[in-house]
Amino acid sequence: MECKLELLDIELIWGIVDEGFGHKLVMASKDCGVGGRTILPGRRMVERHPLLDLFGLADEKRDVVLMLADSNRVRETFRKLITRFEEEEGEPGLVFTTGVTKVIGTRNCIGDPQNSSRSEDEKMYSLMTVIVERGNAERAVEIANKMGAVCVTIINGRGAGVHETSKVFAMEIEPEKEIVLIVVDKGRTDDIVAAVRDQLHLEKPGNGLVFVQDINRIYGA
Numbered sequence: 001m002e003c004k005l006e007l008l009d010i011e012l013i014w015g016i017v018d019e020g021f022g023h024k025l026v027m028a029s030k031d032c033g034v035g036g037r038t039i040l041p042g043r044r045m046v047e048r049h050p051l052l053d054l055f056g057l058a059d060e061k062r063d064v065v066l067m068l069a070d071s072n073r074v075r076e077t078f079r080k081l082i083t084r085f086e087e088e089e090g091e092p093g094l095v096f097t098t099g100v101t102k103v104i105g106t107r108n109c110i111g112d113p114q115n116s117s118r119s120e121d122e123k124m125y126s127l128m129t130v131i132v133e134r135g136n137a138e139r140a141v142e143i144a145n146k147m148g149a150v151c152v153t154i155i156n157g158r159g160a161g162v163h164e165t166s167k168v169f170a171m172e173i174e175p176e177k178e179i180v181l182i183v184v185d186k187g188r189t190d191d192i193v194a195a196v197r198d199q200l201h202l203e204k205p206g207n208g209l210v211f212v213q214d215i216n217r218i219y220g221a
Contacts, residue, residue, distance in 0.1 A: 015065035017093030022063025094220030132208035137178035
């Protein structure tokens with residue numbers, strides 16, 4: 001039977017980290033009762049150079065980690081993830097959370113309406129999700145980077161044939177689509193959204209879409 005819960009204080013924990021580090025984040029969260037753990041392959045664009053293109057080294061592989069939890073578990077989990085980050089040499093990436101209002105298919109998350117999240121004024125970053133035709137993701141990356149994005153990662157839509165689709169949060173992503181995750185300073189969000197919309201002509205049907213979520217807490221930015 002389908003489980004459908006109305007939730008007021010659920011958060012989605014995101015990790016955008018070096019390839020291989022995603023598994024370490026999942027293991028760090030294991031004892032916190034966090035549900036819905038998923039790792040997706042992503043890539044971060046680096047500055048283009050002919051030699052890098054020649055050897056296929058112009059992209060850096062990333063792990064995109066998704067984990068659902070109520071706010072009480074999020075606090076404990078976030079502390080563990082920060083500890084795991086601090087134990088790692090270098091800068092493996094960043095971890096942050098966004099709000100969730102409804103979950104279908106899991107009983108691991110139970111929201112507490114009395115346990116309020118950060119106020120709107122305290123939220124300093126936004127997550128922009130841009131879905132575009134394959135080949136346009138790099139253009140979205142260039143636009144965001146020029147306008148001061150904190151972190152930009154590309155996830156490819158996957159499928160073996162033209163009639164197959166992948167799903168991200170129950171939304172069908174066709175194989176020829178690309179998903180761009182952009183973490184930005186909240187004050188720059190509207191300008192970057194407008195630039196991506198105008199330069200990629202997202203107002204035209206079929207060209208893609210962009211949506212924005214508040215980031216509740218963040219580490220590594």
